[in-house]
Amino acid sequence: MIKRLLIPTYGLLSYAVFLVSMIYAPGFFGNTLVSKSIDVGAASSPGQAFLINLQLIGLFAIQHSIMARQRFKQWWARHLPAPCQRSTYVLLTSLLLLLLFWQWRPIPVVVWSTSGIAAWLLVGLYWMGWVLVLASTHMIDHLDLFGLRQSFSAMRGTEPLRPAFRTPLLYRLVRHPLMLGFLIVFWATPEMTAGHLLFAVVITIYILIALQFEERDLIAEFGATYQQYRERVPMLLPRVLRRTAAGRGGAVPDESRATASPPSGG
Numbered sequence: 001m002i003k004r005l006l007i008p009t010y011g012l013l014s015y016a017v018f019l020v021s022m023i024y025a026p027g028f029f030g031n032t033l034v035s036k037s038i039d040v041g042a043a044s045s046p047g048q049a050f051l052i053n054l055q056l057i058g059l060f061a062i063q064h065s066i067m068a069r070q071r072f073k074q075w076w077a078r079h080l081p082a083p084c085q086r087s088t089y090v091l092l093t094s095l096l097l098l099l100l101f102w103q104w105r106p107i108p109v110v111v112w113s114t115s116g117i118a119a120w121l122l123v124g125l126y127w128m129g130w131v132l133v134l135a136s137t138h139m140i141d142h143l144d145l146f147g148l149r150q151s152f153s154a155m156r157g158t159e160p161l162r163p164a165f166r167t168p169l170l171y172r173l174v175r176h177p178l179m180l181g182f183l184i185v186f187w188a189t190p191e192m193t194a195g196h197l198l199f200a201v202v203i204t205i206y207i208l209i210a211l212q213f214e215e216r217d218l219i220a221e222f223g224a225t226y227q228q229y230r231e232r233v234p235m236l237l238p239r240v241l242r243r244t245a246a247g248r249g250g251a252v253p254d255e256s257r258a259t260a261s262p263p264s265g266g
């Protein structure tokens with residue numbers, strides 16, 4: 001009985017910490033609404049800021065990657081009740097994000113700056129990125145992604161259903177709309193500073209690598225269904241945009257094929 005109450009309480013607390021980080025994030029990356037943002041904070045030399053910031057991203061990336069892998073999940077299934085696992089992952093991810101927001105050092109060298117209509121368009125694109133992020137979590141399974149479904153199943157004393165493979169709406173346009181939303185958020189800014197650019201470049205590389213591993217797991221789980229999906233639907237750039245780019249003379253590589261062989265290991 002105690003376990004049945006403790007597990008959902010833990011799940012709700014983890015979700016609350018996640019909400020705090022996700023409510024703060026748009027202000028942090030958009031340099032708006034909050035006092036400590038990506039371009040505002042304690043002054044340090046560019047070299048020191050660079051090193052501290054790299055460590056903050058590194059911590060987040062290491063935790064996020066290790067805990068998302070099947071081998072790690074099998075290992076900690078022996079130490080932690082199954083319904084708490086996703087909540088713990090969400091809790092640690094959110095705490096590391098909050099640490100990054102708090103400790104991030106600005107490097108205020110301006111790389112590009114826009115004004116007028118271009119600036120407004122970039123701000124609009126930035127907020128569209130967040131809408132894409134939020135919508136995508138609901139299209140896959142918001143409650144499962146953030147551990148709430150598992151917690152409530154424990155409260156009812158039932159086994160949570162394994163999430164099914166799904167391709168609703170945005171997932172018919174690209175395979176990773178949630179990550180596409182994040183990439184838009186990190187790059188769409190009217191004024192790009194060196195600190196912001198550092199974050200955008202490193203996290204983009206990280207996301208592109210992490211997606212190879214995620215797809216490897218998805219193929220292991222859903223087999224031919226996911227393979228066919230991969231052949232049919234582009235990874236991040238919708239076909240209509242790729243055709244436009246190709247029409248303008250830009251050579252657009254086929255992402256589906258480019259990612260056909262995920263890296264080994266991990």
Ligand SMILES: C[S@@+](CC[C@H](N)C(=O)[O-])C[C@H]1O[C@@H](n2cnc3c(N)ncnc32)[C@H](O)[C@@H]1O
Pocket residue numbers: 136140145163164165166167171175176177178179180214218
């Ligand atoms: C944080 S979500 C990101 C989903 C996707 N990479 C995206 O950017 O939209 C990661 C979880 O979604 C699951 N997932 C990804 N694509 C899926 C699909 N089409 N159907 C069901 N689950 C999916 C993965 O197994 C993983 O547990």
